[in-house]
Amino acid sequence: MKIIYFAWLKNITGKDQEIIKNVNLKDVKSLKKFIIKKYPKLKIHFEEKNLIRVAINLKYTNINIKLNQNDEIAFFPQVSGG
Amino acid sequence: MIKIQKKDFNIDIEIKKIKLNYSNIGATSIFLGNVRNVNENQKVKFIELEVYKDMAIKTLDTICLKAKKKWNLIDTLIIHRYGKLNINDKIVLVAVFSSHRKDSFEACNYIMNYLKKDAPFWKKEYYNKKYKWL
Numbered sequence: 001m002k003i004i005y006f007a008w009l010k011n012i013t014g015k016d017q018e019i020i021k022n023v024n025l026k027d028v029k030s031l032k033k034f035i036i037k038k039y040p041k042l043k044i045h046f047e048e049k050n051l052i053r054v055a056i057n058l059k060y061t062n063i064n065i066k067l068n069q070n071d072e073i074a075f076f077p078q079v080s081g082g
Numbered sequence: 083m084i085k086i087q088k089k090d091f092n093i094d095i096e097i098k099k100i101k102l103n104y105s106n107i108g109a110t111s112i113f114l115g116n117v118r119n120v121n122e123n124q125k126v127k128f129i130e131l132e133v134y135k136d137m138a139i140k141t142l143d144t145i146c147l148k149a150k151k152k153w154n155l156i157d158t159l160i161i162h163r164y165g166k167l168n169i170n171d172k173i174v175l176v177a178v179f180s181s182h183r184k185d186s187f188e189a190c191n192y193i194m195n196y197l198k199k200d201a202p203f204w205k206k207e208y209y210n211k212k213y214k215w216l
Contacts, residue, residue, distance in 0.1 A: 006134055007204035008215045058137040060200070074134060074202075080216040081131070081138075081162060081203025082115050082174050082194065 001025070001069055003035070006076035009052070012041045021069070028054060029064045031073065045077075052077060083158070084142045086135050088165040090172060097177055100157055107156055107179045111186035113194050115174040117167050121216075126169065127208045133164040134202035145196040149178070153185040158193065162203065 004017045025031045032054075036043045045051050054061055055074040067073070083100070085091075093114065101107055117129055146158040159177040167173060176193050180186040205216040 004134070006202070007132060007206070055134070055137055055202070058140045074137065076134065076202060077204070077215070079198075079200065079202050080205045081133075081201045082198045 001031075001067060002072045003031075004072065004074040006074065008077060009042070009045075009075055012045075013039050023069070025067060027064050027066050028056070028061065028073075031067060035075070053079075083160070084139050084146070085159075085161045086133055086138055087161065087163060090163070091161050091175065093175060096159060096161060096175065100159055100177070100179060104156055104179070106181055108181045109179070109183040109186040111178045111180075111183070111190040113174070113176040113190055114172060117169050117171045117173060119169045121207060124207075124209050127210065128166060128168045129208065130166050130206040131164040131173070132204045132206070133162070135164075137202045138162065141201050142197065145193055145200070148196075149189040149193050152192065153180065153189040154182075155180050155185055155189055158189070160193070160197070162197075162201070164203065 001020055002017060003020055005013045005015065010016050022034065025034055032046060036046055052075055056065065057072055097110060119126055142160050149155060149158065155178060157179045161175040163173055176190055176197065178186040178190040178193065207214050207216060
């Protein structure tokens with residue numbers, strides 16, 4: 001699956017996107033766990049309610065939906081356009 | 083119509099292009115957002131806007147469709163810029179076209195509110211010696 005990071009999240013991950021091939025990552029919850037393990041500095045931000053938003057295939061989600069290996073998952077902070 | 087672009091735009095030309103397609107537009111409401119020189123008592127030098135382009139187009143399209151269901155609209159236009167923007171530069175234009183003003187006024191406000199809430203753009207403000215993500 002393709003993971004994309006935006007805004008200051010990129011400063012923590014050191015990259016704006018990556019491909020993760022792991023069949024054990026079946027849903028959003030397990031992916032978040034995996035990401036936090038890989039980038040421990042993200043933990044505090046994920047735990048703070050509503051700070052990091054998740055989009056699966058260009059659509060917001062706030063539930064633990066199932067993931068497919070060809071999904072595009074984006075993590076980003078509160079938006080600030082306009 | 084949704085446009086996500088780096089380059090500046092001319093409001094009159096953009097509005098005229100839409101109006102050429104219709105003869106029943108009686109009201110056009112626009113919101114224009116610009117880069118301010120001060121934010122939270124800090125002097126801003128310039129900003130950088132990042133966008134998740136594909137999602138921004140989809141999100142803004144959905145917001146406009148919802149507005150069209152709530153009000154009697156003829157057309158909508160959103161232009162949002164990204165990249166480096168200087169003080170006074172245009173950031174965003176929302177234009178709503180209808181037969182009567184009430185529909186366009188209210189829908190323009192609605193679209194702008196949801197754009198601020200959901201459209202995936204991020205502002206990075208640069209001050210004298212530092213920057214901050216908003």
